[in-house]
Amino acid sequence: MPNNPGAVLDRPTIGTLGRLIPAPGPQRMLAASNLVFTVGSGMYLTAGVLYFTEAAHLPAARVALGLLLAGLLSLALGIVVGHLADRYGARGVYATALLVQAAATAAFVIADGFWPFVAAVSVATGAKAAGVAARSPLIRRHGGERPQQFRAYLRAVTNIGVSVGALFAGWAVQTGTTTAYDLMVLAIAALTVASAAFLVLLPPATAPPPGTGPGPRWAALRDRPYLLLTVLDGVMAIQFKVLTVAIPLWLIADTAAPHWLIAATMLTGTLMVIALQVPASRGITTLPAGAAAYRRAGLAFLAACCLVSCTTGVPAWAAATLLITAVIVHTTGELWHAAAGFEVSFALAPEHATGQYLGVFGLGAGLAEAFGPALLIGLCIEWGRPGWYVTGAMFAVTGAAVPAAVRYAERHRALEPAPQ
Template identity: 70%
Template sequence: MPNLLPDAGPQRVLTASNFVYTIGSGLYLTAGVLYFTQSVHLPAAQVGLGLGIAGFVSLVLGIGAGHLADRHGARGVYAATLVVRAGATGCFVLADSFWPFVLAVCAATGAQAAGVAARSPLIRHYGGDRPQEFRAYLRSVTNVGISLGALLAGWAVQVGTHTAYELLVIGIAVSTAASAVVLVRLPAVAPAPATGGGPRWIALRDRPYLLLTALDGVMAIQFKVLTVALPLWLVVATTAPRWLISGTMLVNTVIVIAFQVRASRGIVSPTAGGGAYRRSGVAFLVSCSLISLAAGVPAWAAATLLMAAVVIHAVGELWHSAAGFEVSFALAPERATGQYLGVFGLGAGLAEALGPVLLISLCITWGRPGWYVVGALFALTGLAAPLAVRWAQRQQHAERGQFEAPKKMVNADRPSGRLTA
């Protein structure tokens, strides 16, 4: 990235808020589950069930928060989601049994999903001519913040005391609240004007966009490959050294930080986004195949195959993310950005809730054939994406024609204003 920081102004404020927030995300992603299992001493099965419930609850909240951001101002709604998440995270220290844990984690996860949707109008408004590229930049910043948070969480995990874990939870809450405080410097965005008549929830009636949401959700299962399936496969099916788990995550994070913006610059239209989906599907197929081949070979060969697979997977991840940024913004009407991006987040939410179970069942329980099935699923989804993009573009052009036709008829009745001889 030639410019490590955007120009002073709203973009820099959004970047700073995002960076502070993602440090807390890194703390939570690294040691959040360990806090409940090792410090609160909840059974792992209960923690998994509670997180699954929270994942499904969050699916609904994203759409509603996005709609509120469109109609009542995105900055205030987004800041409110951060405050709610900070408070809910702070309540983790009071969750000493299953149901208090479920309530707290549902509130925190729901606020997180709502915040993603509520932030979308801010990215579109302050992202310049290419908000998709600014979104890619924020993803690079996100990975930097998560990496720092993961390093800090390592201290709590290493110490392993109840006090250390509680300090970690407090750190997550403080980071989230600080992110909301930073937003005070961000100028407010005027709510989008309400359109007279017609349905309110237009995103839920946009069938091509819903299809793209579903396809992106299937593709988003790839995020769980490196965090769920590959570590388990490395331990149970290969002779590769276990420290390689950290190595694979580090390589993936460095590639995303260094190249996400560059990868997104070439994706400048929905058509290009569809092509990027197709390439990412092929990359994931190759990556999954290499991971499967790492079983039953010497340690050095397994390590080589796994690292090669991670690099190829990271390239596919760059294309997948860039494609999602492009189609989700370009195919959403500006007046309903929050609502549309809230709907688009449903795909990632389903992948978050169902991805681990699917990958464990296919790749770990079934074994090597399951990796080929998962890779083929990614490849077929990538092949279907360009068709869905073309359908969405046809509908978008038709709707624009219906909107512009009455406008042209009105203008035709007006005097041209030209001087005549």
């Protein structure tokens, strides 16, 4: 039997369509907390920008600037809070981050100008980044012998929650009143509080984590191979904006495909992640397997970008067929990329510093979130077809570089002295 107290779900039934709910125990509580939280996230992702422009009456350009500032300010918080979670207990730190995020989100309704908006959204965004890092030690502790597999399961749950939240957000958008938008924001805050409440049912840590004695305090920032992999994963993470930014803009401006196909592409990708993320992760159980999955993902993104580039100048039916095919190919690469990231980031992170290391690894995705949309718009939309080929090549080259970076990390880890 595994010695991890959260091992109750480490069996083949996890994430299958026949059994979506974990067995009773810590994993069920984490899954429930994640589901409730991501329903709120789905509302915010769908209508958050509209809230600021329609209900708070801020110009779209100022909203974009405020969100960029908030994203940049939040980058370092993941490392700091992850370190606090390692030292003082992830459950309490994660719950605190959720409560701070809830309070900041509720403050949106009283943010009556640009700077109050920046302050509220910065605190909310920073707390969200902090929560992601603080949750990582909980996933490792309660995720069974394969916490990477449980992390894949949580990603499938996330897509379910976001889809449900998007439906509720549709009511606020359709109603279009300030009251409806305010109710949506308060509902997001309430769901975030409810997410924190589930954490009370998790068992507290019974002993200090090993390895918290002598050694570099900020080891992750000194781990050059891990930092290299963080950079490479950050470049690959720009792919998440292909489906949400580049393809919708391209479909409207450069193809004859019907505009409703945007929703169809989003739905296709979401359903694939819900159904296939856990199966896609099962064979990626070693560092070499994770490195190979990065390489496959890069090639899939290249193929998808090439397919999208062919959708201009063709009949609507052909453009629609090519776009749906491209989304399927791209999402297959996304499944591999996500699974590979789970494996590499967890396997190379010392157990006693999981929060700190995963906080560092999240920097790459944070930078992709901040700068990815502008990069893709410049390459794929403003440049056009050649930009799609350059974007695909960027992903393919990055994926091809990961195996060498993983070997470098393995050699570096082999040379490290054993913990005392």
